[in-house]
Amino acid sequence: xxxxxxxxxxxxxxxxxxxxxxxxxxxxxxxxxxxxxxxxxxxxxxxxxxxxxxxxxxxxxxxxxxxxxxxxxxxxxxxxxxxxxxxxxxxxxxxxxxxxxxxxxxxxxxxxxxxxxxxxxxxxxxxxxxxxxxxxxxxxxxxxxxxxxxxxxxxxxxx
Amino acid sequence: xxxxxxxxxxxxxxxxxxxxxxxxxxxxxxxxxxxxxxxxxxxxxxxxxxxxxxxxxxxxxxxxxxxxxxxxxxxxxxxxxxxxxxxxxxxxxxxxxxxxxxxxxxxxxxxxxxxxxxxxxxxxxxxxxxxxxxxxxxxxxxxxxxxxxxxxxxxxxxxxxxxxxxxxxxxxxxxxxxxxxxxxxxxxxxxxxxxxxxxxxxxxxxxxxxxxxxxxxxxxxxxxxxxxxxxxxxxxxxxxxxxxxxxxxxxxxxxxxxxxxxxxxxxxxxxxxxxxxxxxxxxxxxxxxxxxxxxxxxxxxxxxxxxxxxxxxxxxxxxxxxxxxxxxxxxxxxxxxxxxxxxxxxxxxxxxxxxxxxxxxxxxxxxxxxxxxxxxxxxxxxxxxxxxxxxxxxxxxxxxxxxxxxxxxxxxxxxxxxxxxxxxxxxxxxxxxxxxxxxxxxxxxxxxxxxxxxxxxxxxxxxxxxxxxxxxxxxxxxxxxxxxxxxxxxxxxxxxxxxxxxxxxxx
Numbered sequence: 001x002x003x004x005x006x007x008x009x010x011x012x013x014x015x016x017x018x019x020x021x022x023x024x025x026x027x028x029x030x031x032x033x034x035x036x037x038x039x040x041x042x043x044x045x046x047x048x049x050x051x052x053x054x055x056x057x058x059x060x061x062x063x064x065x066x067x068x069x070x071x072x073x074x075x076x077x078x079x080x081x082x083x084x085x086x087x088x089x090x091x092x093x094x095x096x097x098x099x100x101x102x103x104x105x106x107x108x109x110x111x112x113x114x115x116x117x118x119x120x121x122x123x124x125x126x127x128x129x130x131x132x133x134x135x136x137x138x139x140x141x142x143x144x145x146x147x148x149x150x151x152x153x154x155x156x157x158x159x
Numbered sequence: 160x161x162x163x164x165x166x167x168x169x170x171x172x173x174x175x176x177x178x179x180x181x182x183x184x185x186x187x188x189x190x191x192x193x194x195x196x197x198x199x200x201x202x203x204x205x206x207x208x209x210x211x212x213x214x215x216x217x218x219x220x221x222x223x224x225x226x227x228x229x230x231x232x233x234x235x236x237x238x239x240x241x242x243x244x245x246x247x248x249x250x251x252x253x254x255x256x257x258x259x260x261x262x263x264x265x266x267x268x269x270x271x272x273x274x275x276x277x278x279x280x281x282x283x284x285x286x287x288x289x290x291x292x293x294x295x296x297x298x299x300x301x302x303x304x305x306x307x308x309x310x311x312x313x314x315x316x317x318x319x320x321x322x323x324x325x326x327x328x329x330x331x332x333x334x335x336x337x338x339x340x341x342x343x344x345x346x347x348x349x350x351x352x353x354x355x356x357x358x359x360x361x362x363x364x365x366x367x368x369x370x371x372x373x374x375x376x377x378x379x380x381x382x383x384x385x386x387x388x389x390x391x392x393x394x395x396x397x398x399x400x401x402x403x404x405x406x407x408x409x410x411x412x413x414x415x416x417x418x419x420x421x422x423x424x425x426x427x428x429x430x431x432x433x434x435x436x437x438x439x440x441x442x443x444x445x446x447x448x449x450x451x452x453x454x455x456x457x458x459x460x461x462x463x464x465x466x467x468x469x470x471x472x473x474x475x476x477x478x479x480x481x482x483x484x485x486x487x488x489x490x491x492x493x494x495x496x497x498x499x500x501x502x503x504x505x506x507x508x509x510x511x512x513x514x515x516x517x518x519x520x521x522x523x524x525x526x527x528x529x530x531x532x533x534x535x536x537x538x539x540x541x542x543x544x545x546x547x548x549x550x551x552x553x554x555x556x557x558x559x560x561x562x563x564x565x566x567x568x569x570x571x572x573x574x575x576x577x578x579x580x581x582x583x584x585x586x587x588x589x590x591x592x593x594x595x596x597x598x599x600x601x602x603x604x605x606x607x608x609x610x611x612x613x614x615x616x617x618x619x620x621x622x623x624x625x626x627x628x629x630x631x632x633x634x635x636x637x638x639x640x641x642x643x644x645x646x647x648x649x650x651x652x653x654x655x656x657x658x659x660x661x662x663x664x665x666x
Contacts, residue, residue: 011591015328022335025350036617039342039349042609046335053328060324087381091583094373097562098575110562114555121380122551136556140563148190148204150567 004063012057019050089121105155110137164286167518170215171526179216180523183223184530190224191231193564197244197364198228199489200568206497214501215516219523221497225490226527229469230274230535237266237462238545239557241372245363245603246469249437251371252596253454253461259389260457263543264401269411269459270466271535272403277419277467278528281474284423286521289478289510297483299428301614302625306635307428308608311435313639314442315597316646326597329588333601334608336361343610344617356573364568366602368561369578370595374585376554381586389550401539407459414444414464422468426475429487438600440468446642474524480505481517 003009026047029040097113114133118124124132144150170176183205190201202224209217232247237254250270257266299307315330316323339350340360351357379386403411418440425436444464445454454461479485484506486492498505503513510517545553565578588595619625626632 007591011593015332029347029349032621034621036619036621037613039345039347041613043335043338043349046331046338049331050328050335053324053331056324057322057328082381083383084381087377090377090380091579094558094579094582095576097558098572098579101562101566101575102572106563106566110559114559117555117558118552122555124551128552132552132556136559140559144193144563144567150563151570152563152566153572 002063002065003061005061008057008061012054012061015050015054016058019047019054022050023047086121090117093117093121101155102153103155105157106152107137107141107157108155110140163514163518164522166515167520167522170515170519171219171523176216176219176519176523177526177530179212179220180223180527181530181534183220184227184527184534187224187227187229188231188234188531188534189227191228192234193231193560197232197247198225199244199493201225201228202490202493206493209497210500214498214503215519217497217501218494218516218520219527221494222520222523223527223530225473225494226274226278226470226524226531229473230271230531233270233274233466234267234542237263237270238542239372239553240375241557241561242364242367245367245599246437246465246472248367248371248596248599249441249465250462252441253456253458255375256455256457257459257462258543258546261546262457262459263546264539265403265407265459266462267539267542268402268536269407269463271532271539273411273415273418273463273467274470275528275532276415277422277469277471278474279525280416280419281423281426281471282521282524282528285474285477285524286518289482295427298631300629301611301618302629302632303635304428304607304611305615306626306632306639308604308611310635310639310642311439311604312601312608313642314435314438315600316643321592321594325593329593329595329597330601333598333603334605336366336598337602337605338609343606344613354573356571356577359569360606361577361602362565362568362574363603365565365574365578366581367599368565369581370585370588370599372557372561373579373582374589374595376557377582377586378589379550379554386550401543402536403459411459411463414440414460415467417443418464418467419471422471423475425468426472426487427478429479429485435600435604436468436472437465438603440464470528477520477524481509481520482506 023044026040026044029043030038031040031044032038093113093116097109101109111133114136115129118129118133119126141152145152171180186205186208187198187201190204191198202221205224206221209220212220229246232242232244233250233254235241236247236250237258240251240255242248242251250266254266254270257263312330315326337360339357341347341358342349348358379389421440421443422436425439441454441461441464444460445451448454448458448460450458476487476491479487480491480495484495484504486495495505503509503516561578562575565574566572568574585595588598615625616623626636
């Protein structure tokens, strides 16, 4: 047995186990009563569909014969173009942005996010970083807070 | 009828009401452009502006805000792949791809003109057919809604361009995400894992911004090739070259017509019709197209049809409100609130007792559509310039705007985290060749589907035959069955043809 497509095999496997997890959690709820279906019925039905379809994907990703070399070369070329630094930087900075926005405040977290991304991830010069970052924060703050009355968190800035 | 329309135009074309409508369209569009702030939030925010106006002017302004916000959502869908709300998701599939090919102007142009045509047709249909069509809304109960949602879910198969099994899996995942939160019938907590933030479930705008907007930013961050293609986009400088040409119109006019009809009819149905209008119109176009493979890669029909359906659904949604006093969605509920604030109760007697308000409102819809076209067509030149800005500058700004949009929904930072999590999910789905479109459709209609199916089974004491014994439900299920089976049948037919030809040769 050989794997034709690792993407399909791994993702199918993930969803297969996810389906079982969903089914397990659904059975902890009430499924049916004499009045009809209860809250566990629908998620259980969905779990069955997820398990069934992921099984098909996993099955289709396997082959009795070894896969052709051409497909593996193409997959390798795709891997070479990935910028892991940029991707991981964005993810880490975004999560920190979300975690700190309420405690530290919108202005400070947004300023830090914009500066760090523009300067160190996107490699812009300081002039553009400060100009773009500052302008966009000021405009956003005026638009959302003063014009639309959206309550953005002040955090550490108390005024 | 003609006299009523003349009276209506006299009211809506008064200098005061034209200005009111214009202000509403502009405000609605400016706010609708901001991710997370769709028509519902926009109307809720600006409702207080209408307190000092008379009831006709207030409703005209709110309707203008509604149209403007819808078009604002289209702009961000096309330019940044960020939908303002659920109905704008479908425009992303082809609108954003058109923008990546330097055709953002054509996408925005056909959306504006298509919305105008659909709005005009919808307004005419509303004025002629409001009373008879209002009975259609009353004929739909939980059983009929279940079957309608089953039909809607079969469209999942046609939204994706890849594997049908993967599309079904994504649809199931979307339904699963829709079960997070409180059970719609028993209010029992499901899959919240003790989190207060998940008690009300995942917000559709948060999911859409995450999957599509943040997911796209992560994809662009990782792929130098995609980034350089995006930065190489150059749009024509002349307005005439930016707008749809004769060929674009030739291939768009029928999708606009079909989208208008689908959107109008679905918009009438209270509850979920308008939400699935754009998905349904897109899936129908793809299904009947001679070149379905071009959908998802920048087909102008993929923008024309759903945008027309959206706008026509607005006209349709007014029917149950004005004739029966039943708001068909949250926006209509807000408009109903505005009516009642001014001492007018929408319902069967509004045409008789307040004919000036009724016809003034209907004709103002047409005026609003005209204003939007006049306002936006010259602005397309400005909007497409944004596409030429370096993505390195735009991406952190887009993230910041999405954060504001997500936070402002419930003033809960958990929504921001959830948005980022789904951004990572959206990126991973793309890397593993799964499409988010079926997930989004299933998520949008999942809540209504579950509620209707359970209500139907409770009312019938658990008897599933109720879906067959109700004629409208049976008809809808029949259509769904044909939709599912027809591709398989056609494939079998194509396979048998070579054999029959071979037999002929031997003879």
